[in-house]
Amino acid sequence: MDELCTKTASQLAALIAAGETSSTEVVEAHLDRIDEVNGHCNAITIVLATEARAAAAAVDTAMAAGEEQGPLAGVPCTVKENLDLAGTPTTQGLPVFAELVAPSDAPVVERIRAAGAIPIGRTNLPELGLRITTDNPLHGLTRNPWHPDRTAGGSSGGEGSAIATGMSPLGLGNDIGGSVRNPAFCCGISSLKPTHGRLPTFSAFEHNQDPGLASQVMRTEGPMARSVADLRLAMEVLHGRDPRDARSVTIPLDGPEFSLRAAVLRTVPNVDCHPSVVAGVDTAAAALADAGWEVVDATPPEMELCHDLWGQLLAVDVANVMEAARAILSPELAALLDTLAEDYSVESTAPTRIVAEVARLGREWGLFFVDYPVLIMPTWTRPQPEHGFDLESRDDTPDLLACITPPNLLGLPSAAVPVGVSDGLPQGVQCVADCWRDDLALFAAGDLEAALGAITPIDPVA
């Protein structure tokens, strides 16, 4: 691997800004890396070689002319295939959308480009982003570089695999049920599910606009990278109001000072966590304690209810779209979604009741965060399962996501960060904070990274 592919996005931006390397060299190194490992990983679906080279040359020319550059000038990035990137299709992993070329960029793509980043490829996802593994009838299976038979996670699994192998230093995904955190955990990288409302969402395609209630209140875009500093830098250029997303708000990233006190969840209520997961949380707790944090064992309020309400709310959306969507989905995904809708079968008036409960839970968790500014808890409750496990049996999936879904339900920021390797597979935790305290989630994740180190990029294990 070229040394440039081992650098973080922030490091690359600094090297380019200092003239120690050119954007062209950086882009070429990443294109070479894609050539080298993407055949195995199948993470990147479209390589934007021509466009990226042109953009890199433009950055280098501007740099030579002494023009002011954005904070990510010349740095390659990748974009999940359900976000609009002008000139490429927004496939959502569906054959029917294979030629659906976006006329314009999604707001987050627009902003990351404005910061100087250069899209170098599109990345794979499951159909409609509605699985926690990454495979689809359009592009096929994405592999986890750590193990050929284990899932890369999903739905932003292409991002996870590409970033973990050095094909890209920085990516854009989204998360309604862990979709930036699941693959970060599986592939051993970092990601942030931001506070709901920090990053604007918009698509030029009408069928992607104005989704149902669950998506409106639980889904957000989010950055993925190998370093926490990159997530922070990405948030600085991505966050804030865009009138095309009426939910988006501009709130300073840095909140008031806080005390270094973390709640640690070592025992998830009514879930048998795998020993390697518990060991990961223990590692994180010890690292924070060494870094000067007061670490307290504490359980946030009513996690099981949060998880259940997440399922109910999602089921409302799924039930509403299934009739129209069935024709364009694979039978496997349709069956999975039917099961979800059945499992949580809810009355049509459920939203009114659920949202009232969410307000109460939001307050309970808000008060919890007054006592403990940061919560450390498992990402997945057991190690990376094999490909396709989610289609074979849904029995285990709810437990697996027990810690993933509360931040979606309540809009909380959650940073996923690796904390080590066990039996050849990454271990990771989430750092969760109160709404709008993305700065705290990232600060704690940064302390963990400083103590425990990054575990990627790696060469894929075949």
Add this chain to the structure above:
Amino acid sequence: MTEPIWRRNATELAGMVADGDVSAREVVDAHLARIDEVNGWLNALVVVDTDGARTAADQIDRGRAAGEPLGPLAGVPFTVKDGLDLAGHPTTYGIAAFADNVAPVDDPTVGRLRAAGAVPIGKSNQPEMAMRLATDNTLFGLTRNPWHPDRTPSGSSGGEASAIASGMAPMGVGTDLGGSVRNPAYACGIAATKTSLGRLPVHGTTPAAAEPLLGRQWMAVAGPMARSVADLAAMMRATVGRHPRDPRTVDVPYDGAGFVRRVAVPTELPGGPIHPDAREAVHRAGEALAAEGWEVVDATPPEMELCYDLWGRLVGEDFPTTLHALDEFMSRDGSHLMRSSIRFWPAGEVAPQVVHVERLRLARQWALFLDEHPVVVLPTWYQPPFAHGDDLADDIGVVRALYDGVFTPITAANLLGLPATQVPVGCNDDGVPLGVQFMADRHREDRTLTAAAVVEAAHPPITPIDPVTH
């Protein structure tokens, strides 16, 4: 001091107390005396906390004498709508069953005003569960409009508006799900801001009120009421921001980015009928802004009638549950609006998911409109304030016509979580206050209040007044 203390605005009083021109105790006593004088007729305040207010005022005066720093609203009396918790006093919602429902702690917004040095002096009347366009209930009775004995002060924050318009308090806090701070401010000739969703924290300790249903969560907010625009801004600065008791709240800075002085002043208004006074009010506002160099554009914001309908759909989903829980405690008059709304917007007639999707689409249409036009002026109501009891008509067609005249311009701000500031723009030839509302993008109260201040300068406040009793 030529002008009586009770005629002064909140920010004037705060300045006078800070400068030592008057003591907090004198300010409080002047307002207590004014309450004695006019509340018997108006029945606006249902709790007057004489001892508590004097104790708080004395503490401020002692603190000032000791050189302690004063809050930005130190010594300024304020009143609180019954339905918002004020520690140590009952939150009755205008319902006898809750007459002894004493709040253990302040509502967060009330607490922030207190922390800014403001002195709670009383609680104000509202209709049962704040669910009427007038202010009357079986527990405390009818609140009057100081402008006319037969005309409603409107509601639901009618006690606030009547008290502030008559000089019993310079400022107060109300709530707004369907105009409830703007309606009475309009009818009583004062100023009020329906805040953006998430600006001011609200949380009641009464179990029945603690967990609002979806419509209320998305659309009901607290809002400042006062006689001057500067006072609204001062209240906003003291109360905005995240509070753990209200997970909807956000720390968006009060002052947003600078903006182009461009205002949409629509001549075409959807729905109706529209009274000439409503058009005259908008005309006055447009003229005042143009005179100060604002670019005035004739443009109508998107799909106002659909906004009104979706607002009805959302409350129509909530009301059956609310009525089921509270019907036995409410009078027939008190539940008239909820029952009427259930007839106009029956739950399930439009599928909830369609309402949710359409709301997001309209929010984007409005956000894009407000990106192009940083401020829009609308009539607060299409019709003049009505007589006591007109909202209780038996004829459902009459009720609907009354609602359309009120809610068509009012409800978009609630549905979409946008700020809306009502200010008076003088009176008509018969002495009836005219009012307009300024709307802006979410969290841009700085825009609505900037525009309102320009119009206020051309059409100065018309209150406080002595109550007209015949």
